[in-house]
Amino acid sequence: MAPLQPLVTVNLGVRSYPVYIGNGIIFETGRLARDVGLRGQAAIITDETVDQFYGSALRESISQAGFKASLHRVPAGERSKSFAVLETLTESLARAAVDRQAFVVALGGGVIGDLAGLVAAIYRRGLPYIQVPTTVMAQVDSAVGGKTAINLAAGKNLVGSFHQPRLVVTDTSTPKTLGVREWNEGFAEIIKYGIICDPSLFEQLERSTPPLAELVKRCVEIKAGFVERDEQERSGERALLNFGHTVGHGLEAAAGYGTLLHGEAVSLGMRAAALISMRRAGLQTAEATRIQRLLERYSLPTRLTLNLPPSRILEKILSDKKFIGGKIRFVVIPRLGAAQVTDEVGKEDLEWAIASLAE
Ligand SMILES: NC(=O)c1ccc[n+]([C@@H]2O[C@H](COP(=O)([O-])OP(=O)(O)OC[C@H]3O[C@@H](n4cnc5c(N)ncnc54)[C@H](O)[C@@H]3O)[C@@H](O)[C@H]2O)c1
Numbered sequence: 145m146a147p148l149q150p151l152v153t154v155n156l157g158v159r160s161y162p163v164y165i166g167n168g169i170i171f172e173t174g175r176l177a178r179d180v181g182l183r184g185q186a187a188i189i190t191d192e193t194v195d196q197f198y199g200s201a202l203r204e205s206i207s208q209a210g211f212k213a214s215l216h217r218v219p220a221g222e223r224s225k226s227f228a229v230l231e232t233l234t235e236s237l238a239r240a241a242v243d244r245q246a247f248v249v250a251l252g253g254g255v256i257g258d259l260a261g262l263v264a265a266i267y268r269r270g271l272p273y274i275q276v277p278t279t280v281m282a283q284v285d286s287a288v289g290g291k292t293a294i295n296l297a298a299g300k301n302l303v304g305s306f307h308q309p310r311l312v313v314t315d316t317s318t319p320k321t322l323g324v325r326e327w328n329e330g331f332a333e334i335i336k337y338g339i340i341c342d343p344s345l346f347e348q349l350e351r352s353t354p355p356l357a358e359l360v361k362r363c364v365e366i367k368a369g370f371v372e373r374d375e376q377e378r379s380g381e382r383a384l385l386n387f388g389h390t391v392g393h394g395l396e397a398a399a400g401y402g403t404l405l406h407g408e409a410v411s412l413g414m415r416a417a418a419l420i421s422m423r424r425a426g427l428q429t430a431e432a433t434r435i436q437r438l439l440e441r442y443s444l445p446t447r448l449t450l451n452l453p454p455s456r457i458l459e460k461i462l463s464d465k466k467f468i469g470g471k472i473r474f475v476v477i478p479r480l481g482a483a484q485v486t487d488e489v490g491k492e493d494l495e496w497a498i499a500s501l502a503e
């Protein structure tokens with residue numbers, strides 16, 4: 145068979161890895177894992193829904209490449225990013241005699257990527273892993289960058305590690321089987337890239353929707369750039385990717401994990417961040433309105449219809465983020481296509497923006 149070319153490479157010195165993007169390439173997973181030098185048995189981690197659709201294709205590809213494999217399934221959804229499921233999973237790997245030569249395969253959306261990545265980071269003090277993302281969200285965002293995590297009641301992603309995958313295999317035909325909500329939520333992150341650094345992507349989405357493979361490539365290139373410049377979010381550069389996430393994560397935790405999908409919460413969070421940007425960074429009202437319209441074009445929520453007291457949302461934000469002298473580090477946009485971190489945002493700005501979401 146003809147060799148596949150990686151479409152994007154994430155350049156991180158010895159931790160560099162290729163991202164393959166294409167229709168039907170899930171069937172090449174085993175061969176690509178061999179190509180990046182993986183040798184031992186494969187521990188496939190997935191959820192029950194994804195397993196039904198793509199489990200057998202993946203297992204076939206892995207075994208055809210000569211790997212022995214074990215399968216470890218968790219319930220679908222955000223609630224699986226928990227200590228309880230992390231424990232069950234690692235016990236399951238141990239029972240299957242997954243050893244230090246093995247590698248982990250994360251087959252699924254962002255929940256599976258974050259969870260399986262964390263398993264790979266800590267099981268037997270660390271195994272290599274590969275990402276096989278199956279949601280729009282995971283393909284354009286979470287499968288790349290090496291952030292792994294589970295949630296605490298106090299807040300999203302509060303326990304985790306940086307652990308880069310060795311390979312990403314993105315089959316852009318797999319999201320076809322997503323539900324409408326799950327498809328749309330992925331566009332929250334695509335729109336986010338447009339807002340923070342790619343105004344032409346933003347304008348393109350205002351006109352029509354490019355094919356998924358094109359969007360994935362563009363977003364992965366953007367994300368790879370941020371990750372290459374600031375792998376562990378130390379300089380503040382990678383933090384710009386958190387635009388909309390302070391309020392978004394607060395909403396996810398306050399509503400109860402899984403009530404709002406991550407992209408839905410980020411959509412609301414981006415509207416709040418746009419409002420705060422009008423107050424604190426000089427964003428024009430017309431541009432804030434364009435952001436709201438584009439989110440609505442992808443059926444993403446911009447109004448909070450859940451019966452959630454603002455104080456509860458704020459409480460989650462306060463337990464997640466450090467407030468120094470009543471101020472928080474917050475990503476704002478002075479205009480479309482530019483983002484920066486500021487220390488000028490206070491509790492009352494957040495209260496006002498959250499209240500505006502409910503109007
Ligand atoms: N690590 C990162 O950098 C990063 C970035 C963005 C988001 N995230 C995390 O990702 C998570 C959200 O990811 P998600 O939105 O992909 O959620 P998810 O993994 O829960 O997937 C959404 C739903 O779609 C189902 N599903 C997945 N693929 C399918 C397919 N091809 N066909 C049919 N159904 C399918 C799943 O079973 C699930 O029910 C959040 O926890 C978020 O914090 C992490």
Ligand SMILES: [Zn+2]
Pocket residue numbers: 333389406410
């Ligand atoms: Zn996100």
